[in-house]
Amino acid sequence: MFAEERQQLIVGLITASGRASVTDLAERFSITTETVRRDLAALEAAGSVRRVHGGAVSPDRFSTNEESILVRTDQRQPEKTRIAEAALALIPQDRTGSILIDAGSTTEALAELLAARTAATTAVSGPATELVVITHSLPVAAKLSGQPGIALHLLGGKVRGITQAAVGHSTVEAARRLRPDIAFIGTNGIHAAFGLSTPDPEEAAVKAAFVQSARRIVVLADASKLDAETLVQFASLKDLDTLITDTKPSLDLADALADAGVEVVVA
Secondary structure (H helix, E strand, O other), X not given: OOHHHHHHHHHHHHHHHOEEEHHHHHHHHOOOHHHHHHHHHHHHHOOOOEXXXXXXXXXXXXXXXXXXXXXXXXXXXXXXXXXXXXXXXXXXXXXXXXEEEOOOHHHHHHHHXXXXXXXXXXXXXXXXXXXXXXXXXXXXXXXXXXXXXEEEEEOOOEEEOOOOEEEOHHHHHHHHOOOOOEEEEEOOEEEOOOEEEEOOHHHHHHHHHHHHHOOEEEEEOOHHHEOOOOOEEEEOHHHOOEEEEOOOOOHHHHHHHHHOOOEEEEO
16 A cells, blocks of 8 residues: 555544544554654645644544534434433422533534423423423523423623633622532543643633532533544543443543543443
8 A cells, every 4th residue: 555545544644533543543454653754744745634642633623623603513413312312301300409501512412302392291290399400501401491391591791702601700600509400511622641621721610610519410411522623631541430322532631531430321
């Protein structure tokens, strides 16, 4: 195989999965790790990949890169729906207790499923107790607002346009005064060494407050977030109870999650 052909295949692999390690590429193409590194160097020079420690990632995976919630909602919809369905199963159907739903496209999918389930349950059994749902996300609140069987609490603050979520000191302080039973958290990256991260410091501060406040932490992250690092860490793996994702984590991440005692659910 010519180097140019191999490099095109490497770009395709990284585009599909978001990243690839030097050792995995060496095994796949039966070449030395030195040859892989030369290929990655050539591809990085051409702008096709971005090299990171141990391998390479898609060129759009910079630490501060962040797509708007409107764009992300249309991406990987089947995968996010499966993750949301697995998360919904953790919420009591008797509408007791309290949950917190973080901002994000996958958590928004959870809110949509929760609204539909609550509506169906109410239609059959009528209004009874209410599930307390706390959020700082405008899209999440819009899906749950006025829904019978749900007592919605919207945290205030400065709204970031790109995520349509409230952030800032008042949001953080409000979160710290709460103790929900389960927090469903979104993330831009989950990494074996760096933990959970997001590009914006204000968003990270709110997420950190959520993680510190809730009794149980459930992270919803599709495959594109696995092994990714963005600018600001907001939690370590040891802070988590459960990760719900749509693909089996890499060996390094799986080992780190196991060491941290995190339950992994592949939806």
